[in-house]
Amino acid sequence: MQSLFEKVQQMGHEQVVFCHDAHSGLKAIIAIHNTTLGPALGGTRVWNYKSHEDAIVDALRLSRGMTYKNAISGLNIGGGKAVIIADPSQKSEVLWRRYGRFVNSLNGKYITAEDVNTNTSDMEFVSLETKFVTGVPEYAGGSGDPSPFTATGVYMGMKASAKKAYGNDSLAGKKVLVQGTGHVGQYLIGHLVAEGAKVMVSDIDAAKIKSAVEKYRNIEVVDNAGIFDLDMDIYAPCALGATLNDDSIGRLKCAIVAGAANNQLADENAHGPMLVKKGILYAPDFLINAGGVINVSAELEGYNIEKVNSAVEKIYNRTLDIYALSEKENTHPQAAAMIMAQQRLDDIAKMKSRM
Numbered sequence: 556m557q558s559l560f561e562k563v564q565q566m567g568h569e570q571v572v573f574c575h576d577a578h579s580g581l582k583a584i585i586a587i588h589n590t591t592l593g594p595a596l597g598g599t600r601v602w603n604y605k606s607h608e609d610a611i612v613d614a615l616r617l618s619r620g621m622t623y624k625n626a627i628s629g630l631n632i633g634g635g636k637a638v639i640i641a642d643p644s645q646k647s648e649v650l651w652r653r654y655g656r657f658v659n660s661l662n663g664k665y666i667t668a669e670d671v672n673t674n675t676s677d678m679e680f681v682s683l684e685t686k687f688v689t690g691v692p693e694y695a696g697g698s699g700d701p702s703p704f705t706a707t708g709v710y711m712g713m714k715a716s717a718k719k720a721y722g723n724d725s726l727a728g729k730k731v732l733v734q735g736t737g738h739v740g741q742y743l744i745g746h747l748v749a750e751g752a753k754v755m756v757s758d759i760d761a762a763k764i765k766s767a768v769e770k771y772r773n774i775e776v777v778d779n780a781g782i783f784d785l786d787m788d789i790y791a792p793c794a795l796g797a798t799l800n801d802d803s804i805g806r807l808k809c810a811i812v813a814g815a816a817n818n819q820l821a822d823e824n825a826h827g828p829m830l831v832k833k834g835i836l837y838a839p840d841f842l843i844n845a846g847g848v849i850n851v852s853a854e855l856e857g858y859n860i861e862k863v864n865s866a867v868e869k870i871y872n873r874t875l876d877i878y879a880l881s882e883k884e885n886t887h888p889q890a891a892a893m894i895m896a897q898q899r900l901d902d903i904a905k906m907k908s909r910m
């Protein structure tokens with residue numbers, strides 16, 4: 556089996572930090588993948604991982620995704636991410652403030668924000684101990700919840716994908732399955748309902764489904780277990796990663812996959828090409844879900860909402876550029892997006908080495 560250090564070497568991480576505090580019960584991993592473009596920025600996920608190895612692998616994969624996401628989005632920040640191994644019910648002021656002190660000890664090499672199971676109030680606690688935090692509430696001087704911006708970016712990527720697949724970008728009448736009706740999922744449903752798409756939703760949490768149904772009438776609730784056998788035009792994964800695998804791709808009947816979840820392809824080298832073979836257009840996750848980081852990173856340079864909105868809207872054209880590049884390079888869209896991101900990283904590294 557590959558050792559942890561071999562994995563870190565293979566994935567190209569700069570630094571991985573294990574944080575432990577017996578008093579608060581904090582067990583966190585901060586993974587800094589690449590700081591070529593600037594300090595590493597990425598959210599903190601709280602998840603009750605089955606094993607420590609699962610948590611480490613998640614932190615490594617998520618932080619690497621942030622490097623590509625930030626690079627392709629034209630941001631001057633590097634890629635990092637953190638995970639806290641805990642049940643969300645264990646979150647407390649003390650846990651967040653202790654975590655904030657660990658973030659602070661990295662002196663700005665890593666800047667945090669929210670992710671799955673974390674919110675603006677959690678980041679407010681973190682901000683009591685460090686200035687290296689974004690996504691804090693507006694009343695505390697931050698830009699608030701990044702999820703609406705993520706959802707708008709995903710919507711842009713989905714429309715561009717429709718343009719590529721159908722010749723026009725209207726989603727009216729299209730059957731779209733949104734898997735995961737959490738923060739991003741619900742804002743995405745709002746865009747889709749407004750455009751007249753036929754929206755189906757699934758979640759493992761009945762309370763999240765209830766809140767979506769209360770907000771948006773005319774959406775159809777489907778059983779999460781059978782989603783890959785449904786007849787649909789577009790699958791929007793907005794829950795967790797790795798939902799595109801041998802089993803699901805074998806069953807999927809849709810023209811497009813475009814969603815917010817990070818690391819949707821269980822294995823990008825196997826499942827990117829598999830989707831192409833099935834004739835399914837895949838909008839690279841790290842490209843179209845960048846709205847949130849575009850928004851929180853704006854806090855670092857003096858927040859300007861017009862600039863943020865314009866950067867999020869650019870996801871539409873960038874998605875079309877990636878589809879064109881994937882045809883030119885005869886590769887799948889995720890690989891094409893990685894080529895474009897890596898090109899910027901290499902160019903900036905070269906430019907900095909000459910200074």
Ligand code: NAD
Nearest residue numbers: 701702705735737738739758759760763794815816817847
């Ligand atoms: P969230 O925790 O608010 O929502 C996730 C939802 O998915 C929850 O309702 C949860 O019950 C549901 N879920 C979990 N496992 C599921 C499963 N197996 N099947 C169906 N539903 C399941 O998180 P979020 O902030 O909405 O983020 C959603 C995804 O988008 C995550 O993968 C996150 O990393 C990614 N993302 C979020 C942002 C952001 O701005 N919030 C930015 C970029 C990427």
